[in-house]
Amino acid sequence: MSVVYSIDMILDILFPKRCINCGKFEDFLCLNCKNSLKVVGFQRCPNCKNKNFCGKLCDKCVENFYFDQLILCFLYDRNTVLQKLVVNFKYKFLRSINEFFISTLENQFSKFFYDLNKNVIVVPVPMSREKMRLRGENHAKILAQNFAKKLNLNFCDALWRDHREDQAKLKRIDRLINLQNSIFLKKEYVNCLNDKTVVLIDDIVTTCSTVNECSKALKMANIKYICVLALARGH
Numbered sequence: 001m002s003v004v005y006s007i008d009m010i011l012d013i014l015f016p017k018r019c020i021n022c023g024k025f026e027d028f029l030c031l032n033c034k035n036s037l038k039v040v041g042f043q044r045c046p047n048c049k050n051k052n053f054c055g056k057l058c059d060k061c062v063e064n065f066y067f068d069q070l071i072l073c074f075l076y077d078r079n080t081v082l083q084k085l086v087v088n089f090k091y092k093f094l095r096s097i098n099e100f101f102i103s104t105l106e107n108q109f110s111k112f113f114y115d116l117n118k119n120v121i122v123v124p125v126p127m128s129r130e131k132m133r134l135r136g137e138n139h140a141k142i143l144a145q146n147f148a149k150k151l152n153l154n155f156c157d158a159l160w161r162d163h164r165e166d167q168a169k170l171k172r173i174d175r176l177i178n179l180q181n182s183i184f185l186k187k188e189y190v191n192c193l194n195d196k197t198v199v200l201i202d203d204i205v206t207t208c209s210t211v212n213e214c215s216k217a218l219k220m221a222n223i224k225y226i227c228v229l230a231l232a233r234g235h
């Protein structure tokens, strides 16, 4: 038994795990609430939403985007359980939620991504320095690091983000203008990502404008293929 696990077991006895949704003493999420999360079984074109199994942009839409594929884990549907999980992950950082997210990301990725090879690099959606100061952590980065470690892939924090107004507070059209030229490739990576495939990790994707801006910046380094992997797509 490792030291970490025995400490976990003692903590479990002193502070039994409660479901973050209904409060039942069982686990961080009881079986009932866990079952209410709908895992995406069929991905769609991220733009026109036509079903196409693996989430690639269809022939009609692909020209307007810089990335190639979007793989989602959960249906959002304003699911309160998922919202609570994400909030608890962001503000309390529960290790069990992190593990649950990573294993779901891994399952969905292995189901819908076909070209796993040594040229695959994991990159997180960046957070501006100002927002980092407020939040303390970039959670997309934590997910990306743990995901890369689990799958034994290279991790690269290749992008940086200029501070702009909070996207969530803006209307759709203002979001697009707000984002323009706000995400950049770090200078040190300009010449070393040539011909690589990137798995770009985010927690909740909304309009795809952020991941598209990231992809635009990544394409400056001659990236071959970009697959966005996220927990869910919000509204």
Ligand SMILES: [Zn+2]
Pocket (backbone or CB within 6 Å): 019, 020, 021, 022, 023, 024, 029, 030, 031, 032, 033, 034
């Ligand atoms: Zn519950």
Ligand SMILES: [Zn+2]
Pocket (backbone or CB within 6 Å): 045, 046, 047, 048, 049, 050, 057, 058, 059, 060, 061, 062
């Ligand atoms: Zn389409």
